[in-house]
Amino acid sequence: MSEFDLTVRGGTIVTAAGETKGDIGVKDGVIAEIAEGLAPGAEDIDASGKLVFPGGIDGHCHIEQLSSFGVMNADDFYTASVSAAHGGTTTVVPFAAQHRGDSVSEVVKAYRALAEEKAAIDYHFHIIVTDPTEEVLTKELPPLIESGFHTLKLFLTYDLMKVDDYQTLQVMEVARKHGALIVAHAENNEMIRWTIEKLVNGGNTAPKFHAVSHPRLAEAEATHRLIALARFIDVPVMIFHVTTREAMEEIRRAQEAGFKVYAETCTQYLVLTADDLDRPGSEGAKYCCSPPLRDESDVEAMWQGLSDGTFQTLSSDHAPYAYDETGKLTAGDNPTFKQIPNGLPGLELRMPILFSEGVKKGRIDLPKFVELTSTGVARLYGLYPQKGELAVGSDADIAVWDPEAKKTITDDMMHDNTGYTPFAGRTVDGWPQYVISRGRVIIRDGVADMEPGSGRTAKRELSDEAKPLGHLEPEMDPAKSFGAQLRD
Numbered sequence: 001m002s003e004f005d006l007t008v009r010g011g012t013i014v015t016a017a018g019e020t021k022g023d024i025g026v027k028d029g030v031i032a033e034i035a036e037g038l039a040p041g042a043e044d045i046d047a048s049g050k051l052v053f054p055g056g057i058d059g060h061c062h063i064e065q066l067s068s069f070g071v072m073n074a075d076d077f078y079t080a081s082v083s084a085a086h087g088g089t090t091t092v093v094p095f096a097a098q099h100r101g102d103s104v105s106e107v108v109k110a111y112r113a114l115a116e117e118k119a120a121i122d123y124h125f126h127i128i129v130t131d132p133t134e135e136v137l138t139k140e141l142p143p144l145i146e147s148g149f150h151t152l153k154l155f156l157t158y159d160l161m162k163v164d165d166y167q168t169l170q171v172m173e174v175a176r177k178h179g180a181l182i183v184a185h186a187e188n189n190e191m192i193r194w195t196i197e198k199l200v201n202g203g204n205t206a207p208k209f210h211a212v213s214h215p216r217l218a219e220a221e222a223t224h225r226l227i228a229l230a231r232f233i234d235v236p237v238m239i240f241h242v243t244t245r246e247a248m249e250e251i252r253r254a255q256e257a258g259f260k261v262y263a264e265t266c267t268q269y270l271v272l273t274a275d276d277l278d279r280p281g282s283e284g285a286k287y288c289c290s291p292p293l294r295d296e297s298d299v300e301a302m303w304q305g306l307s308d309g310t311f312q313t314l315s316s317d318h319a320p321y322a323y324d325e326t327g328k329l330t331a332g333d334n335p336t337f338k339q340i341p342n343g344l345p346g347l348e349l350r351m352p353i354l355f356s357e358g359v360k361k362g363r364i365d366l367p368k369f370v371e372l373t374s375t376g377v378a379r380l381y382g383l384y385p386q387k388g389e390l391a392v393g394s395d396a397d398i399a400v401w402d403p404e405a406k407k408t409i410t411d412d413m414m415h416d417n418t419g420y421t422p423f424a425g426r427t428v429d430g431w432p433q434y435v436i437s438r439g440r441v442i443i444r445d446g447v448a449d450m451e452p453g454s455g456r457t458a459k460r461e462l463s464d465e466a467k468p469l470g471h472l473e474p475e476m477d478p479a480k481s482f483g484a485q486l487r488d
Helices: 077-086 104-118 134-146 165-178 189-201 207-213 216-233 245-256 283-287 296-308 350-359 366-380 481-487
Strands: 006-015 018-027 030-035 043-046 051-054 056-058 089-092 095-097 126-128 151-155 181-185 237-239 261-266 313-315 398-408 427-437 440-444
Touching (some): 006 398, 056 350, 077 104, 077 427, 077 440, 089 427, 095 104, 104 134, 189 207, 216 245, 245 261, 245 296, 350 427
Parallel strands (some): 056 089, 095 126, 237 261
Antiparallel strands (some): 051 398
């Protein structure tokens, strides 16, 4: 009888800490040994000439989620799992989305039921809070946080989703007391609302005007304000989907001052620009996302943020809306930019595009690639070291990567349920040959072997990154009594 259920042999093992040659032996779904010359497993994968990465973790994606306008994502948990796995991702952290009037506890229960039935890779959830009532703040959120839901998402924009500054502080207080990380969509809603009104009244309604409707200063201002609120309460904060140099500089200043401010950008902001919205008819609708695509100088700024450590993770912000009457064209064949659901598919291409545009073009090295796509996400969201690492005792989530594979992206090669990709026509260098989830080979040479419901809820513990620094801003400290209460 073989000592291992599976061995991955002869590859270059890459972690966030460096590279080494060796074999990985897997037993009962976890990594049992890493060494050279391991005995063959019951199944043996030859990784000679290949790179061996921890399975990817997408920490920001929308799956089987109903928008505030009542439009459903194109993907359910199974199709999203298959798509993610084809691109090397073995764990996802989507959202349990509260809409106003909803019980957060019931929302979480419903999303977990969907995932348990259909997910074919591992998962956990962020909780979107749009209606922080007294019941939610005092009765529902504390036990959910303590049971492992350590990330609470807030929107500072969208009329049906946004929380005001006072509500933000209320949720931050709960996060600080019970040990959660605030994650946020930071744009100034009133700047956007004012700009949209001017555009629509002037007849400027084509999809290309979506980029104009979200001013870059709206992102910078809201980022600055969110950081100030987080400093005031002394709670860590993660800024989602950063797109502009100005917002990135706000984040970097806070980081250099020693505050726990984290940030991510997304695949689309590395390779697409606002010019992609300027297409015939309604074709530009395929490129409408929020925050919107920016210009070439912002693309270069996002690459700078990835390489210098301003951004801890790269996500897809997968928000798949089909290009038909169920999604992008719910308002008809010629919608105004205001009527187009915001979001792009991207789960499958997050890792291949970063590898091709980042590693292959010398913008980042291999350990940084692993940090951005897996290890950094695991650390931030409390999944590490079960996920995001190639080490004895970690889950055997592995992507065996062929660095010489070349693929030209087409709509029909994608495995999500959207029907198109905004990255069509782009050639990428490097692609996963084998993808392994807890010791199961789920992708083999482009062929999936995945059963609905075979994914599991990933265990999460409060991470060091999510803990407050232990001090409050001076404005909070006239008598120190309130700070003491917050710490209790």
